[in-house]
Amino acid sequence: MIEENKQLLEFNTFRVWAKARYFAEINRPDEFMKLVESNIYQENKDNILFLWWGSNMLLTGDFDGLVIKNNIKTMRLTSFDDTSATLTVWWWYNRHELVEFCARKGRRGIENLALIPGSVWAAPIQNIGAYGVEVESVIKTVKWFDLTSGNIRALNHRECHFAYRDSVFKHELKDKFFITHVTFVFSKEPQPHLEYGALGELSSDASLMDIVEKICNIRASKLPSISEMWTAWSFFKNPIISEEQFMEIQQSFPDIKHRIVDGEEPRYKLAAGQLLELAWVKKGEKEWMVGTYENHCLVLVNHGEKSGAKIRDFAQSLQQRVKGMTGISLEVEVNII
Ligand SMILES: Cc1cc2nc3c(=O)[nH]c(=O)nc-3n(C[C@H](O)[C@H](O)[C@H](O)COP(=O)(O)OP(=O)(O)OC[C@H]3O[C@@H](n4cnc5c(N)ncnc54)[C@H](O)[C@@H]3O)c2cc1C
Known part of the structure; x- marks a missing residue:
């Protein structure tokens, strides 16, 4: 059933008010x-927005098109041998359920991504990552419905052009696709990534369940549940800059935190949170009903603002402050709609 002028408040974790001109929930592939095939789809096919939890989007106004909320849930184990497991997840699947499923079956690769909210099919779009692991490391293929031609198409790992919080779906294919299947290959071999923060407290032979539990505890201690705090978590990406830019900024800020990124040319990943602090952005800073989180200024929080545009404006003012102080342009991680 297609609804008109549907309020999207409960479908975005920033909890802003925005209406969809048309809204449909789908529960089965058919x-x-x-x-x-419906007229409304055909009339709006250049203006379609897919969502699941809306945990990575900021709606800045009413959406004058068709919003499709996907509730379909299936998973198929394509093969499961002694050394690996190939798993195809169709359509919808809560990613944390998948993390737990793999941990129970002893399949490795996504344990560090425990408790990141969202669906499986949103994962490749921004190549979600946490605690030293990005989801691309286990993705084999992504199948998608081509909104332009109506055909199902597939991309292999290389063709997805994965990068830090980035993929082909944010560029060449933007607004042209609906991801329907993601195929993963997990490993049975222990390759734990325990180098980040409190994960180092685990011994190198920690079980998969130990790692998942530890990550859940770390995350739960750092972030309140999204029902208590309205946010899409990290609002900005950590910037990756050239060696020349790095030398320049290091002269002004000798203590600048950085990691060297693999690649032909040396490039440097900075911490967006530190750049905000260098620009005198404070943790817990508030402008009317919008602010930064009390424990981390990279996280923007809605304290009751109805308008997503106000959150966008606040974010832009932070970007300007960082640019003015450090010369670095912060890129937004959240999808601004
Ligand atoms: C508390 C909190 C913590 C978080 N921690 C992390 C973290 O540690 N690491 C990290 O990487 N991210 C993190 N995020 C961001 C977010 O969880 C991820 O980006 C997640 O992948 C979004 O999933 P979703 O299903 O809610 O996507 P949505 O927000 O519903 O959609 C995101 C975008 O993808 C599009 N889209 C979604 N599904 C499809 C589809 N099937 N086909 C086509 N387009 C689609 C939407 O239109 C939208 O543009 C966090 C968010 C919150 C609120």
């Missing part, structure tokens, strides 16, 4: 195919 419902999506039926929707595609």
